[in-house]
Amino acid sequence: MSINPEWSAPGQGGQSWGDQPAYGQQPPVQGQPQPGYGQQPPAYGQPPVHGQPPAYGQPPVYGQPPQQQPVYGQPPQQAPVYGQPPQQAPVYGQPPVYGQPPVHGQPPVYGQPPAQGQQQPGGQPAPQGAGGDSVVRVVWVYPDLLSTYGDRGNMLILAKRAQQRGIPVETIEVRSDQPLPTHADVYLIGGGEDGPQALAAQRLNADGGLHRAVNQGAAVFAVCAGYQLLGTSFFAKGAKCQGLELIDIYSDRGETRAVGELAGDVDPRLGLPRLTGFENHGGRTHLGPTVSPLARVSVGIGNDGQTEGAWRGKILGTYSHGPALARNPAIADLLLRWATGYDTLPPVDDTWHDHLRNERLTAARPNPA
Numbered sequence: 001m002s003i004n005p006e007w008s009a010p011g012q013g014g015q016s017w018g019d020q021p022a023y024g025q026q027p028p029v030q031g032q033p034q035p036g037y038g039q040q041p042p043a044y045g046q047p048p049v050h051g052q053p054p055a056y057g058q059p060p061v062y063g064q065p066p067q068q069q070p071v072y073g074q075p076p077q078q079a080p081v082y083g084q085p086p087q088q089a090p091v092y093g094q095p096p097v098y099g100q101p102p103v104h105g106q107p108p109v110y111g112q113p114p115a116q117g118q119q120q121p122g123g124q125p126a127p128q129g130a131g132g133d134s135v136v137r138v139v140w141v142y143p144d145l146l147s148t149y150g151d152r153g154n155m156l157i158l159a160k161r162a163q164q165r166g167i168p169v170e171t172i173e174v175r176s177d178q179p180l181p182t183h184a185d186v187y188l189i190g191g192g193e194d195g196p197q198a199l200a201a202q203r204l205n206a207d208g209g210l211h212r213a214v215n216q217g218a219a220v221f222a223v224c225a226g227y228q229l230l231g232t233s234f235f236a237k238g239a240k241c242q243g244l245e246l247i248d249i250y251s252d253r254g255e256t257r258a259v260g261e262l263a264g265d266v267d268p269r270l271g272l273p274r275l276t277g278f279e280n281h282g283g284r285t286h287l288g289p290t291v292s293p294l295a296r297v298s299v300g301i302g303n304d305g306q307t308e309g310a311w312r313g314k315i316l317g318t319y320s321h322g323p324a325l326a327r328n329p330a331i332a333d334l335l336l337r338w339a340t341g342y343d344t345l346p347p348v349d350d351t352w353h354d355h356l357r358n359e360r361l362t363a364a365r366p367n368p369a
């Protein structure tokens with residue numbers, strides 16, 4: 001992936017929301033199936049045997065009534081009867097709603113069977129993540145080098161929120177002396193001190209697995225040191241280090257260390273509530289024209305006191321620890337939607353996340369205007 005060498009100077013470029021398409025309007029990633037009309041829900045378990053009714057949880061067979069995929073915490077819905085019209089007719093031009101069959105041209109909703117008559121032999125494959133099947137695979141990259149302020153929680157929250165929806169999920173922790181698997185759907189990279197951060201960047205560049213995974217359409221969520229090393233360069237222990245060049249950012253050092261609460265209003269195209277987190281970093285990050293800031297800072301420093309984090313496609317970086325996905329569960333759901341191709345996920349109980357968010361956002365002291 002090439003990076004535009006003519007980056008704007010800090011504070012001049014990449015500071016607007018840019019013209020990236022919003023989620024749901026992203027251009028297709030090469031080699032990735034696009035969810036749409038006539039697609040099947042993800043397959044679970046074994047393929048059905050010819051002449052046998054499909055077992056619970058298996059994909060529907062053409063000519064047989066599709067069965068409802070169960071959703072954790074939801075009562076099973078009645079499967080449509082062959083020869084009978086579906087109970088709810090899809091409405092053209094309406095966004096998909098959980099509990100309704102998929103609409104032509106719209107991504108399907110997790111847990112819904114295709115509507116009767118939409119099932120086509122030889123149709124499009126089911127929406128799926130970069131791993132090529134219905135299991136969402138989450139790799140936690142180098143926890144032996146990059147894991148500060150509870151970054152492990154990001155993996156736990158992501159897995160928990162998948163399980164709560166009945167989405168099969170596999171978590172894989174990959175140490176820095178192991179090759180990085182390239183078949184996963186989401187890669188999590190945590191924060192770290194300068195020395196381990198520099199070593200992690202060297203090893204990730206030598207391994208090449210993260211680059212291959214991104215080219216195959218995997219999502220990346222990176223925090224602090226992990227965020228900095230996604231760019232072209234960063235500073236560690238006073239030395240300029242080569243980054244992964246996966247996004248159009250670079251980092252230098254600030255005059256002071258940024259330590260404390262971090263909050264901001266997220267790029268509206270991502271459809272997320274306010275960002276909240278804890279930051280502790282010496283680096284300052286500058287965005288080129290091909291990435292967008294994740295948020296506009298209202299509390300703390302983030303990239304440079306104005307913007308915080310960056311995103312492009314399915315790569316998202318932030319200075320927010322906390323862990324970030326415990327404080328911002330909507331980001332976890334965004335990653336799950338990117339991984340599964342589903343536009344909508346069933347809601348889950350966010351009571352404790354909301355308590356945490358309210359408490360932290362209330363405690364945070366806004367920057368002077």
Ligand SMILES: NC(=O)CC[C@H](N)C(=O)O
Nearest residue numbers: 191192224225281282283
């Ligand atoms: N918390 C972190 O990940 C720190 C990142 C980096 N070492 C810095 O100080 O900027």
